Amino acid sequence: LKEWCDRAEVDIIASEQGSDPGAVVFDAIQAAKARKSDILICDTAGRLHNKKDLMNELSKIFKILDKEFSEAHIDVYLVIDATTGQNGIVQAKLFKETCNINGLILTKLDGTAKGGIAFPIVNELKIPIKYVGVGEQIDDLQDFNATDFVNAIFE
Numbered sequence: 001l002k003e004w005c006d007r008a009e010v011d012i013i014a015s016e017q018g019s020d021p022g023a024v025v026f027d028a029i030q031a032a033k034a035r036k037s038d039i040l041i042c043d044t045a046g047r048l049h050n051k052k053d054l055m056n057e058l059s060k061i062f063k064i065l066d067k068e069f070s071e072a073h074i075d076v077y078l079v080i081d082a083t084t085g086q087n088g089i090v091q092a093k094l095f096k097e098t099c100n101i102n103g104l105i106l107t108k109l110d111g112t113a114k115g116g117i118a119f120p121i122v123n124e125l126k127i128p129i130k131y132v133g134v135g136e137q138i139d140d141l142q143d144f145n146a147t148d149f150v151n152a153i154f155e
Contacts, residue, residue: 001043007138011035022060029068040072045079055098062099077130079105080121082113092121101125107133110140114153 005012013028025042032040042065044058065074078101080088095101104122106115109132118129129144 077103077105082108082115088117089120103130105131110134
């Protein structure tokens with residue numbers, strides 16, 4: 001993540017591995033306010049839906065955001081690997097129970113995966129796909145285009 005922030009020339013608030021994620025988010029909020037930042041991205045990568053303590057940490061992060069940054073517009077994106085099978089719907093359901101997901105980011109569409117798991121997630125949970133990842137370069141995170149997505153499935 002630090003490498004991507006360096007490439008994009010944006011600030012990062014980070015701490016040592018094992019630090020309390022809630023404390024990191026609190027520090028990031030304070031830094032964003034002090035710098036009058038337009039955008040604050042809180043990356044909670046590594047949250048496993050089957051690890052209760054990690055999901056509890058995620059709930060704590062949202063409580064901190066609500067208390068310390070209640071005026072902020074918050075978008076919550078769930079990143080789903082396009083190679084994920086049916087476990088993806090379980091993952092999305094459990095994350096939706098913990099936080100108000102309002103968009104999906106479907107990654108690894110540059111390989112052989114077609115991202116079929118997106119259909120049940122969108123259909124059952126009504127979470128729209130917002131972005132797709134089609135590579136590892138900075139411009140490879142793209143706005144979702146439904147027509148292109150469906151056409152790619154049938155290619």
